Every structure is written in C-alpha cells, then in structure tokens.
Amino acid sequence: MSSRMFGLRLVIVTASFLVAATGAAWAEPYLAVQKGMQCSTCHFSPAGGGKRNVYGNVFAQSELAARRLGDGKLWTGELNKWISVGANLRGSFVQADIPNRSTTSDSQIDRGTVYLKGSIIPNRVTVYVDQQVAPDDSINREAYLRINSKNTKWFATIGRSYLPYGLRLQDDSTFVRLATGANFANSDRGIQAGYNFGPWSIIGSVTEPEGSSSSSTREFSVVSTYVQAAWRAGFSANQNNDDAGERNMFGLFGGLKTGPIAWLAEVDTIRDEISPGRVVRAFAGLLEANWTFWPHHNLKVGYDYLDPNDDISEDHQVRYSVAWEHSPFQFFQARAGYRLYDGIPQVDTQNRKVFFVELHGFF
Amino acid sequence: MLMTKRSVVLTSGFAMVALGVAACDGGNGSGLPNAAPPGSIDPTFSAIQANLLEPNCAVTGCHFGAGAPQGLRLDAANSYGSLVGVSSSEVPSLLRVAAGDPDNSYLIQKLEGSASVGGQMPLNAPPLLQADINVIRQWISDGASDDRAQSADPIRVTSLSPLPDVVLAEAPQDVVAMFDRDLDVSTVNSLTFLLEASGGDATFSDGNETQIFAAAIDVPVANQRSARFDLSGAALANDTYQVRLLGTGPSIVMDIDANALDGEFDGTFPSGDGVAGGDFVATFSLDVPASGATLDEIQASVFSVSCAFSGCHSGPAGNSLPSGMNLSDADASFASLVGQPSLQTPGVLRVAAGDPDNSYLIEKLEGTAANGARMPLGGTPLDQAVIDDIRLWIQNGANR
Numbered sequence: 001m002s003s004r005m006f007g008l009r010l011v012i013v014t015a016s017f018l019v020a021a022t023g024a025a026w027a028e029p030y031l032a033v034q035k036g037m038q039c040s041t042c043h044f045s046p047a048g049g050g051k052r053n054v055y056g057n058v059f060a061q062s063e064l065a066a067r068r069l070g071d072g073k074l075w076t077g078e079l080n081k082w083i084s085v086g087a088n089l090r091g092s093f094v095q096a097d098i099p100n101r102s103t104t105s106d107s108q109i110d111r112g113t114v115y116l117k118g119s120i121i122p123n124r125v126t127v128y129v130d131q132q133v134a135p136d137d138s139i140n141r142e143a144y145l146r147i148n149s150k151n152t153k154w155f156a157t158i159g160r161s162y163l164p165y166g167l168r169l170q171d172d173s174t175f176v177r178l179a180t181g182a183n184f185a186n187s188d189r190g191i192q193a194g195y196n197f198g199p200w201s202i203i204g205s206v207t208e209p210e211g212s213s214s215s216s217t218r219e220f221s222v223v224s225t226y227v228q229a230a231w232r233a234g235f236s237a238n239q240n241n242d243d244a245g246e247r248n249m250f251g252l253f254g255g256l257k258t259g260p261i262a263w264l265a266e267v268d269t270i271r272d273e274i275s276p277g278r279v280v281r282a283f284a285g286l287l288e289a290n291w292t293f294w295p296h297h298n299l300k301v302g303y304d305y306l307d308p309n310d311d312i313s314e315d316h317q318v319r320y321s322v323a324w325e326h327s328p329f330q331f332f333q334a335r336a337g338y339r340l341y342d343g344i345p346q347v348d349t350q351n352r353k354v355f356f357v358e359l360h361g362f363f
Numbered sequence: 364m365l366m367t368k369r370s371v372v373l374t375s376g377f378a379m380v381a382l383g384v385a386a387c388d389g390g391n392g393s394g395l396p397n398a399a400p401p402g403s404i405d406p407t408f409s410a411i412q413a414n415l416l417e418p419n420c421a422v423t424g425c426h427f428g429a430g431a432p433q434g435l436r437l438d439a440a441n442s443y444g445s446l447v448g449v450s451s452s453e454v455p456s457l458l459r460v461a462a463g464d465p466d467n468s469y470l471i472q473k474l475e476g477s478a479s480v481g482g483q484m485p486l487n488a489p490p491l492l493q494a495d496i497n498v499i500r501q502w503i504s505d506g507a508s509d510d511r512a513q514s515a516d517p518i519r520v521t522s523l524s525p526l527p528d529v530v531l532a533e534a535p536q537d538v539v540a541m542f543d544r545d546l547d548v549s550t551v552n553s554l555t556f557l558l559e560a561s562g563g564d565a566t567f568s569d570g571n572e573t574q575i576f577a578a579a580i581d582v583p584v585a586n587q588r589s590a591r592f593d594l595s596g597a598a599l600a601n602d603t604y605q606v607r608l609l610g611t612g613p614s615i616v617m618d619i620d621a622n623a624l625d626g627e628f629d630g631t632f633p634s635g636d637g638v639a640g641g642d643f644v645a646t647f648s649l650d651v652p653a654s655g656a657t658l659d660e661i662q663a664s665v666f667s668v669s670c671a672f673s674g675c676h677s678g679p680a681g682n683s684l685p686s687g688m689n690l691s692d693a694d695a696s697f698a699s700l701v702g703q704p705s706l707q708t709p710g711v712l713r714v715a716a717g718d719p720d721n722s723y724l725i726e727k728l729e730g731t732a733a734n735g736a737r738m739p740l741g742g743t744p745l746d747q748a749v750i751d752d753i754r755l756w757i758q759n760g761a762n763r
Contacts, residue, residue: 259370
C-alpha cells in the first residue's frame with residue numbers, strides 16, 4: 001500500500017470513528033445544534049455551507065442516510081492529497097396559491113453547484129471555488145485563497161466569499177436571510193479572518209460590496225459564536241457605508257437542544273439611511289423547531305417575522321412553515337412542506353400559500 | 364426518541380414560547396397605499412415605481428439601501444437613475460432598461476425569468492404578473508421617459524381639506540393634503556401625517572391632546588400629489604383638531620426626488636419659507652349640533668328615575684300637585700307638559716314647544732321659577748347637560 005493510500009484510509013477511518021462517536025452535522029445549522037458542534041466540523045467554510053469536508057462526507061454516508069447503497073466504499077471528496085471536489089443539485093416542485101391569481105405550479109432546477117478545493121500546501125494554504133453551474137449561465141459564488149495557522153486556530157482568506165453574518169441557513173427565503181441580505185445569493189470580494197478559541201469562534205470580514213457606487217466602499221461584518229453541547233449563542237454585526245446610504249445591522253442568534261428537538265432562533269435589526277434624513281429601521285426574526293421524530297426523519301416547524309419599517313405599525317409580515325425532511329440513502333435528501341405567508345392585504349404575494357417538494361443530491 | 368423529564372420540561376416551555384411568538388400575525392396594511400388592480404397601472408415611470416418597484420423590489424434586504432444587490436437601488440430616489448441606460452452588472456453587454464427595446468432590457472429579462480444569469484426576480488418570491496410586466500414593457504417601448512417633475516426644490520403643501528381654521532358642523536370623512544409635486548409614497552405614513560384632538564381646550568401644548576388614528580393613510584394611485592388621512596370609523600367629538608405633516612425630524616414627508624417638505628404655514632398656501640424642512644401645522648374645529656334626545660329617552664333617563672316616584676309626579680292626572688302633573692310614562696308626560704299651563708304660574712306653559720326659556724319645566728329644573736322650590740324637590744339638581752337635553756327637545760318642537 002502506498003503512503004498516499006494509507007493516509008487516505010487513515011483519514012476515512014478517523015472520520016468514521018468520529019461520526020460513530022459523536023454524530024455530525026448536515027448542511028443546516030439545526031444539525032450542528034443537535035450534535036453540539038461548529039458548522040466547520042462538516043464544511044470547509046468556517047461559517048458553514050458549501051463544500052463538505054471529509055468528515056461531512058463520511059457522516060452523510062454513515063449517519064445521515066437511512067441506508068447506504070452500493071459497495072460500501074466511502075466517498076470523501078478527496079481525489080488525491082491536493083485536490084478534492086463536491087457538488088450540490090437542488091430541484092423542486094412548487095405550487096403557489098396567491099390571492100387574485102390562479103394557482104400555479106412549477107418544476108425547476110433551483111441550483112446546481114460544484115466545489116473544488118486545491119490544497120497547495122495541505123492544511124495550510126488552500127484555493128477554494130464554489131461555482132453555480134445551473135440553472136442558466138455559470139456564476140461564481142465563492143473563490144478565495146485561504147491560509148491556516150499551523151495550529152489551525154487562525155485562518156485568513158482573500159477573494160470572494162459569503163458574508164459572515166447570522167445563522168447560515170440553507171433556506172434563503174427566511175426573512176432573516178432576505179432582510180439582512182446575508183444569504184447564498186450575495187457574496188463579495190475582500191478579506192476574511194477568523195479565530196477559534198475553545199468553544200468560541202469569531203469571523204470578521206472587510207469586503208467591497210458587489211456593484212457599489214464607489215470602489216472605496218467597504219463593508220464590515222463580524223459573527224461570533226459560543227458553542228456548547230446542548231446550546232449555542234452568537235451575535236452578528238454589519239456596517240456598510242456607501243456613497244448612496246448607510247446600513248447597519250445587528251443580530252443575535254442561538255440554538256438549543258431539548259431531547260430530540262433542536263431549536264434555532266435569530267433576531268436582527270437593520271437600520272438603513274437611504275438619503276440624508278431618511279432612515280428606515282427594519283426587524284426580522286426566526287424561530288424554528290426541528291424534531292427528529294424518527295431516525296433520519298426530521299419535522300421542521302418555523303415562524304418568520306419581518307417588520308420592514310418600524311415607523312409603520314401595520315406593515316409586518318409573518319411566515320409559518322412546516323416541512324418533513326428525509327434522507328433515504330446517502331447523498332440524497334427529500335423535503336416536502338407547506339408555507340403560509342401572512343402580510344399586508346395590498347400585496348397579494350405577501351399572502352400566498354406554498355406547497356413544495358424539494359430533492360437534493362450532493363456529494 | 365425517549366425524552367428525559369428535563370427535556371420534556373424544556374421542550375414544553377419552548378413550545379409554549381414559540382406558540383406565543385407565533386400568535387403574531389401579519390399587518391393589516393393601514394397607513395399604506397392601496398394596490399392598483401393587475402394590469403391597470405399607467406405605463407409611466409411614476410406609476411410603475413409606486414405600484415411595482417416600490418412594493419416588490421425596494422424592500423429591506425433587496426434593492427434598497429446600502430446593501431442593495433449589484434448596487435441596484437430601486438427606491439424612488441434612485442430607481443430611474445439606476446435603471447435607464449445603465450449597464451447590467453451581471454451581463455454588462457445589456458442595459459438594465461434600453462429605451463425603446465424591452466426585449467433587450469435586462470430588467471424585463473430578470474422579471475420574466477429569461478436572463479442568462481441568476482434567478483428570476485423578485486428573488487425567492489412569486490414573479491410579477493405578466494400583465495404588470497407588460498406595463499413595464501410598454502413604458503420601455505414608449506421611450507422609458509421619466510414623467511416625474513425633477514426638482515431640487517422642497518415640496519410644499521398647496522391646500523388642505525378641511526380648510527384651515529374652518530368650523531365644521533359635520534365630521535369629515537378624511538383629511539386630504541395636496542402638494543405641488545408627486546410624493547414618495549413610502550414617506551407618507553402614521554409617523555409623518557398626524558392628527559390630534561386638543562382635549563377640549565383648543566390648545567395643543569398642555570398635554571391633554573389625544574392622537575387620532577387613521578383607518579388608513581395613503582397616497583391615491585390616481586393622484587400622487589395628495590395624501591389622505593382616512594377617518595373611517597373614527598368617532599370625532601366636538602373639539603379643535605390639529606393636522607401635522609412633518610418636514611423636520613427622522614421621519615418626514617418627501618417627494619419622489621427625495622426633497623423634504625417645506626412645511627411652515629402662516630395661513631396662506633403654498634406652505635413653506637423657501638427652505639426645506641419645517642412642519643406643516645393647521646387646525647380645524649368640529650361643532651356638530653346635538654341631534655337631541657326624544658321624549659322616550661328623556662322619560663327613561665330623567666322623568667322615570669327622578670320625578671315619577673310614588674307621592675310625587677306619579678299620577679293620577681288632575682289639578683292637584685304634585686300627582687296631577689303625571690310623569691309616570693312618556694304619554695302621560697307629554698299630556699301633562701306640552702302646551703299645558705303651569706298650576707303654580709298659570710301664565711307660563713310647562714313646556715312651550717320651541718321655547719325652552721319660557722317653559723316652566725326648565726325654570727323649575729334650573730331653579731329660576733318664581734314660585735316653589737327647585738326640582739327634583741329635596742334631591743340633587745339635574746346636571747346642566749341633562750337639562751340641556753330637555754331644552755333641546757323643547758327647542759326642536761317638543762315632539763312626542
């Protein structure tokens with residue numbers, strides 16, 4: 001056996017052992033809460049999301065899925081010592097019932113992404129690319145060079161990356177992700193740095209907002225999380241001072257495990273000064289319960305709140321969600337659910353009802 | 364899946380908190396502009412901005428404020444300048460709005476979902492109706508002009524209904540302010556358009572004022588130079604009311620070019636002193652004549668409870684007091700009072716229809732009668748407001 005193969009098998013065995021011993025996280029924060037671990041346990045990105053690392057891939061095959069099909073060999077994403085890959089493909093069927101419109105239904109590819117990680121100097125210097133390849137033309141979502149300290153406590157990146165802010169939820173349509181703009185639809189160029197010290201982690205970034213009216217505009221973001229086995233808490237802050245206005249955001253978030261239920265919560269305040277003397281303050285909140293009512297089956301119940309302008313007393317919107325999630329075999333997830341939106345009567349789409357089925361393949 | 368006792372308690376507690384939180388539902392939209400029916404919007408930029416871009420795109424977290432994706436701000440102050448003739452940052456070879464060419468306008472491609480990059484807009488929300496997108500297409504085909512009067516001057520109030528200082532005999536259905544330019548509809552709301560009652564003293568600085576809440580505050584689609592404070596359902600008492608439109612402070616009325624209100628008002632329209640800022644303040648009064656109580660109501664609230672006791676004015680009718688002036692029911696009271704001469708002062712009618720000052724009943728109740736004691740005998744005099752109700756009944760003809 002070559003030393004490279006031995007090393008790879010050692011990684012797999014170690015990861016398998018860790019998964020068996022502790023469980024692990026899926027691509028959603030509630031799993032991290034259930035397992036009491038950082039998002040980076042399963043994802044290459046320190047804040048979560050994107051490419052899964054060896055641990056995340058092994059978990060997806062050995063713990064997450066109800067059964068493992070195939071010959072039993074584990075996929076780690078590592079093609080060799082230097083190159084590893086991954087991908088996601090999400091498709092959905094959505095039926096929407098909007099007041100004053102006929103009911104519509106649509107099947108579509110929501111997003112296809114591929115990930116490439118090149119370890120120039122393994123564990124120290126890495127190039128990472130997250131590229132959306134479907135639908136339509138290719139879009140770069142993340143691309144950066146990352147440097148880790150020898151003890152892996154420090155890291156720094158330069159390039160394009162998502163903003164470190166709040167819970168990195170898969171669902172970009174939650175009000176906390178929509179209102180803050182810190183979601184998978186937005187990434188900016190700049191530098192990012194982070195530090196882990198015990199249960200604490202902190203990540204900060206200085207970026208140039210995409211399409212900013214001034215090349216000198218800088219956006220500052222920070223997120224810090226304290227993680228314990230049964231709970232976590234954190235805060236986020238963001239400041240974006242553009243020629244055309246200023247935005248300041250602050251958020252608190254947390255998670256709690258009570259038996260088989262993992263709770264997630266986030267609240268954000270957003271202050272936009274869009275012209276001299278005109279300030280709009282918004283408030284967004286999320287409360288979500290994830291109940292593993294049966295092995296490999298999750299029932300997700302969520303409540304979203306958005307007050308887009310606290311100067312106006314009756315403009316707020318809420319969203320009630322319920323969804324069932326299941327992974328019948330490795331690298332595949334199905335989700336079906338219902339979302340009820342309740343907003344102002346003047347905007348029909350704020351009062352829609354949505355039934356959806358989503359299929360998610362990944363590796 | 365078994366839960367420990369501690370987990371059960373924690374879960375139950377959080378579930379109850381969650382249910383409490385989730386009891387908050389959506390807003391009722393009061394104070395916000397009404398929506399135009401689909402496809403009914405004029406193919407003008409101001410109408411498109413107010414009805415489509417403002418509610419669907421220029422919202423927190425989207426094309427609004429410093430964090431707007433692709434730097435594209437679609438609020439009223441920035442929208443036109445960010446769209447027309449400006450290259451898309453996603454597909455730089457295309458203009459966001461190419462005047463005269465909707466098919467090659469990136470805005471249309473993004474709204475119709477045919478753009479080669481990124482998702483259909485509005486992102487993570489249902490698409491606009493094709494009828495509404497066609498309005499935008501029509502506007503672009505027509506040249507994508509800006510129908511708004513571009514100005515750097517502050518916006519002014521040109522009239523107010525009800526008129527300043529007017530005394531109304533009937534409660535208004537709404538308060539409408541007219542301006543000399545189209546409004547930024549998002550700036551007209553319950554924080555910038557205020558109505559207060561004086562608390563009965565016609566002054567507005569002594570702390571007894573009462574804020575009047577509107578059923579809605581809106582800028583009608585048909586006339587975006589007007590702001591309406593809807594008083595539907597408001598029970599306005601007789602009082603002096605102060606209308607305020609804010610031009611100073613964190614929340615102010617602005618026009619579509621983001622010019623602040625020039626509000627100072629000295630009784631002559633238009634408002635303003637030529638400098639942006641200053642609140643518009645005007646008053647009007649409400650003095651609605653009381654409609655008057657009926658005899659049945661006076662009977663129930665006065666005669667039956669204060670006069671028609673056994674041994675007093677409880678009958679039988681006749682020429683001896685007090686029983687002879689029988690007030691035991693409305694019919695008996697009518698027969699005993701209206702047009703009947705007083706026994707104590709025969710030259711005066713107990714109730715002279717239309718003439719409360721010369722009605723003996725009023726004299727006895729107010730204690731001005733030449734003979735005998737004030738009524739109710741030995742009891743507490745009636746409140747003057749109650750006596751005034753009787754006066755008004757007499758004034759109105761003392762009808763049965």
